Amino acid sequence: MKAAIVGYGYMGEIRHRVLRGLEGVEVVAIADPYIKPPLPDGCRHFDDWKRALEETSPDLVFVCTTNDLIPEVSVAALDAGHHVFAEKPPGRSLADIEAIRDAELRNEGTKLVFGFNHRHHPGITDAKAIVDSGSMGAILVMRGVYGKSGGKDFEKSWRNDPARGGGGILLDQGIHMLDLFCFFCGDFEEVHGMRHISHWDIPVEDNAFVTLRNSKGQMAQLHSSATSWKHTFRLEIMLEGGYLVVTGLLSKTGSYGRETLLVGRRPRSGESIALGNPREELTYYDSDPSWDIEVSHLVDCVRSGQPVMVGTSEDAVRVMRIVDKVYREDPLPTPRKKDGT
Amino acid sequence: MKTTVAIQNIAEFEIRPSELMDEYERLVQRSAERWLPAGERSSQRNYFAPGVDPVPAFSRLGFTYVECPVTGSLFVSPRPSEDALTRYFREAESSEFWRENVLGRTGGARAEKVAGPRAEWIVDGVAESRPSAARVIDVSPNGAALHAALAGAGATFADYRVVSPTADLDGWPSDGALTIVQGGIPDLPEEAEYDVAIALDALNRSYDPLALVKGLHGSLAQGGLLFATAAVVGFETQALWGRSPSCLPPDKLNIPSVEGLLALFPADHWEIIELSTPGMFDAEIVRREYEGRSGEAWPRVVRHLIGNLASTDHGALQEYLQKNRLASFARLTARKL
Numbered sequence: 001m002k003a004a005i006v007g008y009g010y011m012g013e014i015r016h017r018v019l020r021g022l023e024g025v026e027v028v029a030i031a032d033p034y035i036k037p038p039l040p041d042g043c044r045h046f047d048d049w050k051r052a053l054e055e056t057s058p059d060l061v062f063v064c065t066t067n068d069l070i071p072e073v074s075v076a077a078l079d080a081g082h083h084v085f086a087e088k089p090p091g092r093s094l095a096d097i098e099a100i101r102d103a104e105l106r107n108e109g110t111k112l113v114f115g116f117n118h119r120h121h122p123g124i125t126d127a128k129a130i131v132d133s134g135s136m137g138a139i140l141v142m143r144g145v146y147g148k149s150g151g152k153d154f155e156k157s158w159r160n161d162p163a164r165g166g167g168g169i170l171l172d173q174g175i176h177m178l179d180l181f182c183f184f185c186g187d188f189e190e191v192h193g194m195r196h197i198s199h200w201d202i203p204v205e206d207n208a209f210v211t212l213r214n215s216k217g218q219m220a221q222l223h224s225s226a227t228s229w230k231h232t233f234r235l236e237i238m239l240e241g242g243y244l245v246v247t248g249l250l251s252k253t254g255s256y257g258r259e260t261l262l263v264g265r266r267p268r269s270g271e272s273i274a275l276g277n278p279r280e281e282l283t284y285y286d287s288d289p290s291w292d293i294e295v296s297h298l299v300d301c302v303r304s305g306q307p308v309m310v311g312t313s314e315d316a317v318r319v320m321r322i323v324d325k326v327y328r329e330d331p332l333p334t335p336r337k338k339d340g341t
Numbered sequence: 342m343k344t345t346v347a348i349q350n351i352a353e354f355e356i357r358p359s360e361l362m363d364e365y366e367r368l369v370q371r372s373a374e375r376w377l378p379a380g381e382r383s384s385q386r387n388y389f390a391p392g393v394d395p396v397p398a399f400s401r402l403g404f405t406y407v408e409c410p411v412t413g414s415l416f417v418s419p420r421p422s423e424d425a426l427t428r429y430f431r432e433a434e435s436s437e438f439w440r441e442n443v444l445g446r447t448g449g450a451r452a453e454k455v456a457g458p459r460a461e462w463i464v465d466g467v468a469e470s471r472p473s474a475a476r477v478i479d480v481s482p483n484g485a486a487l488h489a490a491l492a493g494a495g496a497t498f499a500d501y502r503v504v505s506p507t508a509d510l511d512g513w514p515s516d517g518a519l520t521i522v523q524g525g526i527p528d529l530p531e532e533a534e535y536d537v538a539i540a541l542d543a544l545n546r547s548y549d550p551l552a553l554v555k556g557l558h559g560s561l562a563q564g565g566l567l568f569a570t571a572a573v574v575g576f577e578t579q580a581l582w583g584r585s586p587s588c589l590p591p592d593k594l595n596i597p598s599v600e601g602l603l604a605l606f607p608a609d610h611w612e613i614i615e616l617s618t619p620g621m622f623d624a625e626i627v628r629r630e631y632e633g634r635s636g637e638a639w640p641r642v643v644r645h646l647i648g649n650l651a652s653t654d655h656g657a658l659q660e661y662l663q664k665n666r667l668a669s670f671a672r673l674t675a676r677k678l
Contacts, residue, residue: 122343126469133468135461135495265461268493279349279458281619284664286342 001025001299004058006049006073007065008032008039011087011115015062016040018295025299029056049073059083059302067171068164071096074112078103083111085298089175090114090316092166094324101313113298113311116319118176119183120290120310123246123261126283127237130244131184136265137240139185142220144177144235147228150200154226160202162332168204170195171323174224179319180235181212181220187318188212188220193326199227203332210326231255242266242278250288259285345672346663347458347619348656353626355450361443362586368435369589370402376429377591379403382419388551389414389601399583404590406583413574414601417594423525423548426591427506430482430546440510444483452486459541459672460490463568466674467496467537470614471566474536476500478529478560480553481541485511488519498537504528505543529556536562540569544605545593554605561677567611568674574598575669576662577623580643581630587669599666602673611675620670623662624655 003019005012008030019027020041030039031049039045046052053061053076061077063070063086071091077084078100090097104112118124130136148169158164159172170193181188190213195205206226213219225232233256237244242265248257264280294311301308387395387409395407398415406415421429430436444451467474477498481487482505491498502520503513509523522528526549538557547553557567574596578585588596597605599618606613624647631639631647650658662668 126465129469129472130465133464133472135464135468263465277350279347279454281458281462282346282348283615283617284344284346286344 001060001302002028002056002058003060003062004029004031004052004056005062005064006031006052007063007069008035009064012062012064014291015064015085015295018291019062021292022296022299025060028058029053050076053077053080053082060085060298063087066158066164067092067166071099074100075103078107078110078112081107081110083298083302085113085115085295087115088179088316089166089171089323090313090320092171094317094320096166097313097316097320101317104313111298111301111308112313113294113301113308114313114316115294116176116179116311116315117290117294118180118249120293121246121249121259121288122285123259123283124180124183124235126261127244127246128184130263131237131239136242136244138216139218140238140240141218142181142184142235142237144181144220144222145225145228145232146173146177147223147225147232148173149229149231150206150226155201160200160204162203165204167323167327168195168202168208169206169226170208170210170224170326174208174210174222175319175323177222177224177235178210178322179315181222182315182318184237185214185216185218185220188214188322190214191322191325192329194330195326205332208326210322212322231257240266250285259288261285342613343615343617344664344666345615345617345619346660347621348660349454349458349621351454351621353622356447356455357443357586358447361446365435365438365443366402366589368438369591372429372433372435373403373591376433377421377425381425382421385416385418385420388416388549388595389597389604401583401588402590406588406590406596409601412601412604413598415574415578415588415596417590420548420594421591426548426594427525429591430507431510440483448486452490456486456490457493459487459570460494460496462672463491463537463539464494464496466566466568466615470674470676471536471564474498474566476502476535477537477539478502478504478535478557479539480504480529480543480557481539482507482543482546483511484508484539484541485513487539487541488513502530502535526552526556530560533559534562535560536565538565538567540567542570542572544569544571544597544602545595546591547595550595550597550605558610558677563677565677566614566674567677568672570670570672571602572596573602573618573669573671575618575620575623576667577620577626577669580627580640584630585669586626599671602671606673606675610678612678613673613675615674616666616671617663618666618668618671619663620668621659623668624650624658628655
């Protein structure tokens with residue numbers, strides 16, 4: 001199976017590393033005008049992604065570009081009959097993901113996966129298994145905090161350029177937490193949100209709050225932030241029979257802290273445990289298989305002909321509808337001036 | 342491989358009251374002289390580093406512990422024959438005292454604070470790694486409490502087979518899914534069809550822990566899960582050595598270190614999903630022993646660490662020990678490859 005990678009920044013390199021470990025998969029082309037050969041493993045280099053696809057006819061196309069290029073490359077690749085793995089966010093807007101989804105639908109047989117890798121983090125998969133087992137009852141509410149600190153050159157990042165990124169921290173990072181809310185609770189019919197440029201000199205939001213409620217009455221709340229001076233990931237799931245808290249994320253730098261899952265169970269009637277202080281178990285994880293799982297999922301689906309089950313275009317549309325609603329409800333704020341006015 | 346820290350309000354006396362444990366130790370010594378005479382014991386091979394000779398460690402209640410120089414595991418050698426041990430666990434006065442008095446009088450606390458959490462661990466582990474599990478084999482001594490807790494945690498298995506030398510003495514309920522086999526390793530099913538194997542505290546007591554693990558491997562279907570717990574060489578054992586309450590023969594014939602425990606599960610046969618030491622009592626026990634014998638010569642590090650520990654705050658130290666797999670009780674989840 002031949003693969004091409006379009007865009008060879010941080011994510012492109014990660015995808016290449018994962019593909020290198022898959023039996024029967026070969027990366028034949030890397031398209032990125034900002035890098036120069038020689039490339040790892042003797043891959044052919046292209047400045048022009050269209051030429052890369054035409055000349056190497058890959059089975060799989062990994063779209064690891066800036067957000068503005070994701071729809072164009074994905075749609076063209078699907079129309080040419082390639083299977084596509086696209087990074088999140090799935091474009092800059094709801095219109096972008098709808099265009100990609102239309103391309104998927106009109107090209108029956110092509111597979112399309114989006115890189116919502118947080119679903120495959122070990123703390124999340126263990127939490128999901130516990131929820132699905134029913135041993136702790138139904139989910140009542142969820143709370144998520146996902147934040148980063150910005151940092152050097154943050155204000156100059158393409159991610160904060162509306163033309164290339166499409167949105168701010170909510171679209172860039174908060175989308176993962178929204179996807180997790182949907183992963184656990186399905187669709188949310190009610191969406192409310194606020195966003196603001198609280199600190200950085202950028203034209204997109206650096207903080208956003210989103211509240212959600214679905215037809216079962218399950219509510220969720222997200223704080224997405226680029227002013228979390230300590231990198232933070234925390235997902236709390238309150239259930240009828242206890243609570244689950246995933247904190248930290250296994251990442252290359254480890255800056256989000258060691259990934260853990262806290263499981264607390266509401267004492268059963270008759271137990272001597274003090275009210276409000278139940279027994280807890282905190283599990284520490286030491287490996288992150290998420291990148292491997294999602295890429296393997298695409299490869300497996302292509303080989304077996306089975307439909308994509310995780311990171312589908314439906315998942316992507318669902319989460320982009322939430323972002324779109326928040327962005328429409330609270331329009332792009334006026335950038336904060338340096339003098340505070 | 343993941344590691345779990347357990348945070349629970351529990352004190353040792355709730356499950357091992359000192360007056361009962363003192364009497365139990367007295368009876369063990371007396372029963373062992375009758376049922377497991379020293380002249381009928383033979384040297385034991387090193388299960389934790391085969392081919393490597395162990396070195397002397399200490400004696401306890403008339404039994405000699407040796408140490409594996411590679412892994413730091415402890416085991417009784419010479420030890421009684423397997424048949425003699427079976428007779429002891431079934432008929433000795435000390436064994437009866439354990440069943441009737443220790444388990445009998447601490448049953449409520451054990452159900453809530455030991456069996457309950459263990460059942461939840463198994464239920465969650467099954468949900469995470471083999472949600473369709475229907476067939477279980479359980480070789481744990483005194484396993485009836487766990488079985489009840491599993492039912493309380495909502496676990497339902499179509500086939501639950503118990504294989505233990507004392508299985509018929511454990512007070513199992515009448516349950517159509519239960520099959521009780523009074524037996525040992527040769528009685529483990531070989532058809533490789535079981536989804537889950539449970540071996541709580543069984544490795545400590547087993548005459549041949551390597552053979553037990555191998556037997557369970559043979560009983561499990563590919564991808565099947567093994568849940569095991571064991572007293573291990575941890576902070577309490579290291580600090581108290583021959584006086585460690587965890588080193589209680591003949592129930593604790595084998596006390597592996599964490600490395601020794603892993604050595605029982607070769608990487609070409611097993612994938613270790615979790616290895617944790619969620620032991621609760623290291624800090625509490627060492628502190629109690631230290632205060633009771635503070636005039637004795639203790640290692641400087643123990644004197645400094647335990648002597649300066651606030652009288653009620655064992656939790657932070659215990660949590661540190663658990664997080665770093667240094668506590669004296671381990672649990673392990675492994676998947677058959």
